Amino acid sequence: MPASISQASSSAGMDPFQNMSHTVIDSHIKLDSSWVTVMCRATRFHITVSHKDIRRSHFETENSEMVAKAIDDDDEEDHDVLCEWIVDPCLPYFRENTSNVPKEITFKDSVGFGIRTLSQGHSRSWDYECFPSDDTVLDLPPFSEVPNSKASDLRIVSDTQWVDYMSEIPQKAILSDDTSRFFKPADDKKQLLREVDMHLRIRHAGLQDKIKVANLHSIVVSDDAKMTIGLLLDLIPSTSDSLYSHKNRALASEYHARWKQQITATVRQLHSHGLVWGDVHPGNIVIDTSFNAWVVDFGGGSIVEFVPRKKVGTKAGDWHGVGKILDEWILEKKRYDLDNRAGYTS
Numbered sequence: 001m002p003a004s005i006s007q008a009s010s011s012a013g014m015d016p017f018q019n020m021s022h023t024v025i026d027s028h029i030k031l032d033s034s035w036v037t038v039m040c041r042a043t044r045f046h047i048t049v050s051h052k053d054i055r056r057s058h059f060e061t062e063n064s065e066m067v068a069k070a071i072d073d074d075d076e077e078d079h080d081v082l083c084e085w086i087v088d089p090c091l092p093y094f095r096e097n098t099s100n101v102p103k104e105i106t107f108k109d110s111v112g113f114g115i116r117t118l119s120q121g122h123s124r125s126w127d128y129e130c131f132p133s134d135d136t137v138l139d140l141p142p143f144s145e146v147p148n149s150k151a152s153d154l155r156i157v158s159d160t161q162w163v164d165y166m167s168e169i170p171q172k173a174i175l176s177d178d179t180s181r182f183f184k185p186a187d188d189k190k191q192l193l194r195e196v197d198m199h200l201r202i203r204h205a206g207l208q209d210k211i212k213v214a215n216l217h218s219i220v221v222s223d224d225a226k227m228t229i230g231l232l233l234d235l236i237p238s239t240s241d242s243l244y245s246h247k248n249r250a251l252a253s254e255y256h257a258r259w260k261q262q263i264t265a266t267v268r269q270l271h272s273h274g275l276v277w278g279d280v281h282p283g284n285i286v287i288d289t290s291f292n293a294w295v296v297d298f299g300g301g302s303i304v305e306f307v308p309r310k311k312v313g314t315k316a317g318d319w320h321g322v323g324k325i326l327d328e329w330i331l332e333k334k335r336y337d338l339d340n341r342a343g344y345t346s
């Protein structure tokens with residue numbers, strides 16, 4: 001049922017959810033219409049700000065200026081400021097609509113979308129129309145070889161290191177047999193399709209147990225099977241996020257040769273079957289608890305620091321990225337140390 005809130009209705013007082021946090025999980029900023037998706041207490045809220053809805057309101061100029069800045073922005077700060085500007089007035093609404101979240105949540109609870117559009121603003125407050133919508137529904141063609149996991153059968157792991165774990169994107173799921181898998185949320189359809197396709201090709205090439213790439217376990221779908229929520233992959237046991245956490249550590253030099261050999265072997269195997277990793281960068285290398293290097297993320301995309309634009313999606317691009325990471329990037333600190341020591345003793 002449509003409803004509306006305004007900034008004026010916000011009250012900070014006796015609020016049981018004062019420490020409620022939220023995470024911006026996706027956003028798209030454009031002059032005519034922007035949207036921000038937020039995870040808050042196991043509920044996703046999708047907020048749309050359309051220029052035509054705020055025309056002639058108090059917010060028209062402010063919004064246009066901020067959007068123009070965010071689009072020009074290199075270091076993303078203006079982008080983040082704009083996202084918070086859009087999200088802030090919705091916080092009271094988030095509170096109202098997330099008070100009944102169960103203690104133990106499944107992925108089903110986490111996809112209750114609250115959708116709202118900024119409507120014509122009055123004076124200094126702004127109103128939202130709130131309505132259920134399937135704007136963000138992502139559907140995949142069926143993959144007969146990959147099983148589906150139903151959202152309500154997967155429990156979300158509560159991670160105590162998070163202040164409010166329900167307001168983060170879940171990273172792990174517990175299945176009905178109590179085993180855990182890595183959860184990769186679905187956002188970009190093209191990337192998701194590449195990821196699934198690559199995992200199937202790796203399987204068909206017989207590489208699954210030969211290379212350090214986590215197996216694709218299943219596709220997470222909503223209970224009515226209409227929406228793809230994400231992927232489950234075998235969990236790489238790891239105490240860190242990625243190779244980024246290992247840069248500048250003594251360990252990195254100790255294991256450097258091993259990681260270089262393992263990653264090179266994986267990329268060589270992929271290439272020998274016509275498969276390109278694509279998005280080569282330190283964030284897509286996971287070091288497990290036995291200090292082995294795994295390759296993750298077959299969604300495509302690229303970071304120009306590691307793969308030059310012209311080489312994206314090619315074998316040459318993969319080798320460029322691997323060389324950049326293991327022959328330059330990871331050694332930066334080591335060189336710095338050596339230079340320093342040399343300077344010190346001479």
Ligand SMILES: Nc1ncnc2c1ncn2[C@@H]1O[C@H](COP(=O)(O)OP(=O)(O)O)[C@@H](O)[C@H]1O
Binds near residue numbers: 182236240241283
């Ligand atoms: N199978 C896995 N097991 C454990 N951690 C993983 C696994 N796959 C990815 N990760 C971690 O999650 C992060 C995000 O996963 P990734 O596939 O790179 O998604 P994105 O497309 O969001 O970059 C990686 O940087 C890595 O730290």
Ligand SMILES: [Mg+2]
Binds near residue numbers: 283284296297
């Ligand atoms: Mg990645």
